[in-house]
Amino acid sequence: MIAASIIVPSYNRPEQLRGCLEALVGQIGPAYEIIVVDDGSAQPLAPVCDLFGEKLRCIRQENAGPAAARNTGAAAARGRFLAFTDDDCRPRPDWLQKLHHAHGGDASCLVGGRVENGLPGDIYASVSQELCDYLYEYFGAAEGSMPFFTSNNLGCDKAEFERLGGFDQTFPLAAGEDRDFGMRWGDTTGALKYAPDAVIDHYHSMNFGKFWRQHSNYGAGAQHLHKLLDRRGILRPKREPLSFYLGLVLWPLRQHGLKGLAYSVLMGLTQVAMINGYYRSSRQGTHPV
Template structure:
């Protein structure tokens, strides 16, 4: 089998230790070294990252790009601009792919060469209830947004791969989002209009995203802000009013942790799900209020 050439793109910002661990995991991939390149895009970090990247240069084909801080969407697009691979694979600096990550993507593309493939993200901080709840919420969304249930698929940007030509045909990620939230949802929504999406659970990354109650709230408040921007763009794209999920979505969401294995108390995870949705709604209406205020000025 002719193994496809991948360009792995990693946006990073002020997390040199996490980036180092991510790159060390990539250096251990069981994929031919001449069949992938790594493009690290420094999104304006305070500390230069040359010392993090340099030790890997004799092990893998790696490039370091820099830009003024503009967010991960812009960083991913910048990496894609210089990528030479037939396929792009995206992950984040706080993720560590398993050794067969690219191999699993390659197998998926054998089945559907034009698809976006989403892999499985595993919370690597299972003793942290906030990190556990955040990943369980993504797991629920993966099950909910499922073509088998009549829904368009959704994949988070920390574990996806796709043909570079299709990515460029869609002009990449939309950089108009005010923060790192929902730009991947928007990209998947646009992708669904033109190309297939395929879930390959064997393509896995371990996610080391440490959260506290404060950062958990801020993250989901930000998701709410991003959700408003997403719905604004989507309503224009499909010429429909903003739609929200039915009540059954939220009922099933709160009951979901009780059907899942977890090292954390299931009632605690459900409670954190509730807090996440309160934060999400607060962020949504905060963004909506500011949007309407700017329009009336």
């Protein structure tokens, strides 16, 4: 009997997907299946998936973005427990076991694991992960007050996922839907629980252009989220206090001393990129649908 379904959205990244699946087929823990959702890749991903046996299913859809792909995978899942990761991630062998154990069969619990940067020599990938690490500490993930978890290391009950409506597919540029999902879960369903021993390694290579676009996209996602919250009548601060931004820039120095100075500069630049994406999206008149 299948207890858990691992869902992996993928688009035009066959080599990254192969590395992810190599890590997933060796998972220990509950009986599980793997569902890859090919989000309309130019070259179908089924040949890659076929290398990994009957435990894996590949579903192909027209390109609609990762939120839609995750929802497609969840709808097809046979396990009660849904575990989400991405094709550029390599979960450690006990990842599913730890995530499932932390969930504990509590349907009201949304559980998120720890993400480690798999490319320590890539400064842009490193800074992006440093930013996530800072957010997890600032919002108190370990104390149970985190308002969201990143969608590359996430687990929940299938029935509750469906009751909540899954990921909102209206978010532009694949940015922000995980924040929205976590906030909706916390507001209507139950607790968000951090499982730091459920670890994935993230292999997301970047250059400066990709780094800027990623964080600009996060800004566009934040603008869309704020519009959604306004429409729902949910009053939340749209900006963090100044201490948040000061702490963000100083975070690499706290972690690495003076060796973190370049990281601090890039951490500040992430916020410039986000502001750019936020106001560019606002000027373009992006509206929720």
